[in-house]
Amino acid sequence: MATEIKVGLAGFGNVGKGTYDILERNHSLIRQRAGAPISVKRVTVRNVDRVKLLVDEDVIVTNDWHDLVNDPEVNVVVEAMGGIEPAKSLILAAIDAGKHVVTANKALLAEHGNEIFSAAQAKGVNVAFEAAVAGSIPIVKALREGLAANRVSSIAGIINGTCNFILSTMRDTGRSFDDVLKEAQRLGYAEADPTFDIEGTDSAHKLMLLSAIAFGVPVDMSKVHIEGITHLEAKDIKFAEELGYRIKLLGITKYTDYGIELRVHPALVPTRRLLANVEGAMNAVVVKGDAAESSLYYGKGAGSEPTGSAVVADLIDIARTAEVAVSERPRMPTTTHNPKAKSFADFGDTVCSYYLRIPVEDKPGVLAEIARILADNKISIESLIQKEAPLEDASTEIILLTHSTREADIQRAIRTMQQLANVRGAIVLLRKEELQ
Amino acid sequence: MATEIKVGLAGFGNVGKGTYDILERNHSLIRQRAGAPISVKRVTVRNVDRVKLLVDEDVIVTNDWHDLVNDPEVNVVVEAMGGIEPAKSLILAAIDAGKHVVTANKALLAEHGNEIFSAAQAKGVNVAFEAAVAGSIPIVKALREGLAANRVSSIAGIINGTCNFILSTMRDTGRSFDDVLKEAQRLGYAEADPTFDIEGTDSAHKLMLLSAIAFGVPVDMSKVHIEGITHLEAKDIKFAEELGYRIKLLGITKYTDYGIELRVHPALVPTRRLLANVEGAMNAVVVKGDAAESSLYYGKGAGSEPTGSAVVADLIDIARTAEVAVSERPRMPTTTHNPKAKSFADFGDTVCSYYLRIPVEDKPGVLAEIARILADNKISIESLIQKEAPLEDASTEIILLTHSTREADIQRAIRTMQQLANVRGAIVLLRKEELQ
Numbered sequence: 001m002a003t004e005i006k007v008g009l010a011g012f013g014n015v016g017k018g019t020y021d022i023l024e025r026n027h028s029l030i031r032q033r034a035g036a037p038i039s040v041k042r043v044t045v046r047n048v049d050r051v052k053l054l055v056d057e058d059v060i061v062t063n064d065w066h067d068l069v070n071d072p073e074v075n076v077v078v079e080a081m082g083g084i085e086p087a088k089s090l091i092l093a094a095i096d097a098g099k100h101v102v103t104a105n106k107a108l109l110a111e112h113g114n115e116i117f118s119a120a121q122a123k124g125v126n127v128a129f130e131a132a133v134a135g136s137i138p139i140v141k142a143l144r145e146g147l148a149a150n151r152v153s154s155i156a157g158i159i160n161g162t163c164n165f166i167l168s169t170m171r172d173t174g175r176s177f178d179d180v181l182k183e184a185q186r187l188g189y190a191e192a193d194p195t196f197d198i199e200g201t202d203s204a205h206k207l208m209l210l211s212a213i214a215f216g217v218p219v220d221m222s223k224v225h226i227e228g229i230t231h232l233e234a235k236d237i238k239f240a241e242e243l244g245y246r247i248k249l250l251g252i253t254k255y256t257d258y259g260i261e262l263r264v265h266p267a268l269v270p271t272r273r274l275l276a277n278v279e280g281a282m283n284a285v286v287v288k289g290d291a292a293e294s295s296l297y298y299g300k301g302a303g304s305e306p307t308g309s310a311v312v313a314d315l316i317d318i319a320r321t322a323e324v325a326v327s328e329r330p331r332m333p334t335t336t337h338n339p340k341a342k343s344f345a346d347f348g349d350t351v352c353s354y355y356l357r358i359p360v361e362d363k364p365g366v367l368a369e370i371a372r373i374l375a376d377n378k379i380s381i382e383s384l385i386q387k388e389a390p391l392e393d394a395s396t397e398i399i400l401l402t403h404s405t406r407e408a409d410i411q412r413a414i415r416t417m418q419q420l421a422n423v424r425g426a427i428v429l430l431r432k433e434e435l436q
Numbered sequence: 437m438a439t440e441i442k443v444g445l446a447g448f449g450n451v452g453k454g455t456y457d458i459l460e461r462n463h464s465l466i467r468q469r470a471g472a473p474i475s476v477k478r479v480t481v482r483n484v485d486r487v488k489l490l491v492d493e494d495v496i497v498t499n500d501w502h503d504l505v506n507d508p509e510v511n512v513v514v515e516a517m518g519g520i521e522p523a524k525s526l527i528l529a530a531i532d533a534g535k536h537v538v539t540a541n542k543a544l545l546a547e548h549g550n551e552i553f554s555a556a557q558a559k560g561v562n563v564a565f566e567a568a569v570a571g572s573i574p575i576v577k578a579l580r581e582g583l584a585a586n587r588v589s590s591i592a593g594i595i596n597g598t599c600n601f602i603l604s605t606m607r608d609t610g611r612s613f614d615d616v617l618k619e620a621q622r623l624g625y626a627e628a629d630p631t632f633d634i635e636g637t638d639s640a641h642k643l644m645l646l647s648a649i650a651f652g653v654p655v656d657m658s659k660v661h662i663e664g665i666t667h668l669e670a671k672d673i674k675f676a677e678e679l680g681y682r683i684k685l686l687g688i689t690k691y692t693d694y695g696i697e698l699r700v701h702p703a704l705v706p707t708r709r710l711l712a713n714v715e716g717a718m719n720a721v722v723v724k725g726d727a728a729e730s731s732l733y734y735g736k737g738a739g740s741e742p743t744g745s746a747v748v749a750d751l752i753d754i755a756r757t758a759e760v761a762v763s764e765r766p767r768m769p770t771t772t773h774n775p776k777a778k779s780f781a782d783f784g785d786t787v788c789s790y791y792l793r794i795p796v797e798d799k800p801g802v803l804a805e806i807a808r809i810l811a812d813n814k815i816s817i818e819s820l821i822q823k824e825a826p827l828e829d830a831s832t833e834i835i836l837l838t839h840s841t842r843e844a845d846i847q848r849a850i851r852t853m854q855q856l857a858n859v860r861g862a863i864v865l866l867r868k869e870e871l872q
Contacts, residue, residue, distance in 0.1 A: 292745040297734075
């Protein structure tokens with residue numbers, strides 16, 4: 001028999017309210033699919049009075065999260081508070097009390113997942129987190145179950161809607177980053193303090209979880225190379241377009257001979273690839289496996305009900321399998337899973353192809369100097385645009401694409417080029433992902 | 437404990453060999469993920485000698501499918517024969533013997549699914565069929581589990597790679613259907629007898645299964661409106677492109693006030709939609725739900741290992757849950773699921789917007805006649821192109837897009853227009869899907 005679920009819900013913001021609303025509206029449909037009823041018994045929030053007006057009168061609303069842990073009828077805690085504390089204490093206390101946990105908290109899991117998953121495994125409870133990565137998209141389930149026959153070789157995703165909205169709008173309008181960021185804030189696509197999104201931290205948290213699932217590694221945020229989009233210039237978006245690429249902020253993790261790559265950075269994606277055509281605040285993840293080959297998952301990465309959809313899917317899975325032995329449940333990424341897990345790669349060992357924009361004096365011989373430095377570092381050029389019209393101060397810009405090369409080699413070449421008397425400013429480097 | 441799976445594999449063509457190869461190559465990884473080993477114990481094929489060379493020597497190869505059913509150690513039968521018989525007899529016999537079944541056979545399930553699923557439910561065994569729809573894409577799991585919180589309102593998919601390859605190539609090259617079909621046959625994208633694919637039958641089978649899962653209805657192929665791509669002309673692809681659309685063969689099922697729509701036909705999709713950018717032999721499915729909103733699933737819809745990937749994912753799910761009560765297992769679409777299931781819609785009640793190409797005499801007043809007929813049928817025009825240059829015989833063509841209207845109304849209008857003296861040939865009608 002499926003297990004009736006009485007939810008203790010912590011937090012009634014975006015995700016908490018979305019989860020509650022779906023459970024109310026689709027109650028009978030969810031009961032039918034889960035094989036047992038799922039309802040919210042308790043909510044804990046800071047502002048009790050506000051939330052009492054938004055929920056059924058038989059839902060108990062208090063302002064102390066311990067109430068969820070102490071209620072023996074609550075068998076699943078949904079953590080929708082966000083942030084590290086008190087979310088972490090709540091989750092560990094819920095696990096300790098033998099309750100299953102569902103959370104959308106990517107920052108917490110990416111930073112403290114090892115401790116949380118180990119505690120859950122020791123207690124034989126689930127910590128489910130479909131909502132933590134790419135909102136409504138069932139990508140955690142796709143990786144763990146749908147693609148379970150595959151040895152995954154790489155994952156590349158647009159997993160931050162704020163950044164994708166900004167980049168799509170910069171391309172469509174030719175406007176600057178700062179200008180579009182302000183619009184995104186006005187429209188509610190970016191927060192008042194957008195640092196977490198635009199610096200790439202949020203994408204890195206989600207990427208860390210995807211990598212942990214796909215490759216069975218413990219989470220370790222110190223291994224993620226992170227670059228955001230704050231330094232992107234409108235002209236690089238334009239030049240990329242001329243070369244047949246769109247710039248997207250990607251989270252990329254690959255299983256390679258030299259270790260597992262983990263990196264978040266803006267990347268040139270060929271215009272004909274589906275991923276290049278993901279517009280606005282949408283999310284998409286491309287997975288490559290040895291049997292399924294390439295597949296892509298696309299949808300809303302944020303929002304109240306899209307995220308709630310993923311929380312409720314986890315609740316339905318728990319209702320179906322709560323009484324099943326832990327070994328048969330969908331696997332959790334923990335340190336105990338894969339003792340032979342590959343280690344993370346040094347970022348310098350990453351193999352990529354590159355876009356360089358080099359501001360130079362418009363003099364004969366400049367291109368020869370640059371070409372020589374690249375050759376000395378065994379970097380070969382795939383294509384080159386020397387912008388024809390020199391700028392007003394007699395400087396111009398060389399734009400080139402390289403073939404595949406090691407990150408350490410391109411960085412060394414850039415340091416050397418930067419010393420040239422004819423190079424007039426900072427060289428811009430962007431990476432290219434063919435996603436073949 | 438998870439259950440060790442000993443597979444009886446019927447058929448060793450494309451799908452059978454892909455399944456076998458994945459189980460061999462990724463054996464230890466699959467064992468870890470399933471919680472128990474999964475291996476092929478027996479294979480039945482027509483040509484025993486050919487297959488003996490391709491499998492391990494401890495696999496028993498015979499030419500009688502009854503051997504799979506009669507072996508008490510075989511606990512899951514993988515049906516990879518295709519066709520209706522003997523596949524149907526094998527599946528029913530395996531169910532009767534208490535064995536689980538995994539199949540990629542969409543034609544069989546779309547035609548005889550009610551009988552098969554009812555038998556499985558009565559016996560408490562699974563009939564899993566992830567591989568039957570869209571190959572490697574875990575769309576069955578996404579609908580049943582990932583999106584289980586949602587009331588699905590519509591599904592629209594490119595679910596036949598042969599047709600999508602032909603349409604993509606027609607657009608890229610401007611060549612005719614017949615010409616591109618021959619190329620597709622040379623390249624192995626189309627079979628020697630391509631009827632099932634190009635007439636839309638294969639898409640209709642897959643659509644029927646998607647609709648059954650999403651809406652809990654019994655399968656009934658007689659309710660699917662099916663149009664293939666054999667009559668598509670290169671010029672309609674070109675005109676659609678000029679209007680900002682690409683033509684794709686879509687399978688569409690919608691839950692509406694007047695019943696469940698089920699239709700397969702070429703459709704104009706706005707160029708900026710992701711679905712319009714699915715190229716070559718790839719598959720993609722867009723699902724709309726009330727909570728998750730729009731999501732899309734993309735990948736290889738055919739091929740040995742991509743299809744095998746889905747078969748093996750089903751085997752892993754069975755290993756994890758074989759000892760679990762049937763009620764907790766992923767739901768099967770059967771007549772017993774949803775006694776209040778909505779009935780299917782009459783095709784005439786479908787609401788769509790339309791593309792019309794009307795060959796006319798290049799005379800004053802023709803457009804007025806056509807506009808009047810549309811107005812009489814309460815059809816309003818969204819945009820119109822009268823091709824400027826008259827053809828050599830003083831005829832020309834009017835191309836127009838309508839706003840939303842009922843199928844029965846547009847058909848009545850076309851019948852009336854077709855009577856006009858100034859209309860010189862058959863009016864071409866195509867449907868438009870905005871996928872908003």
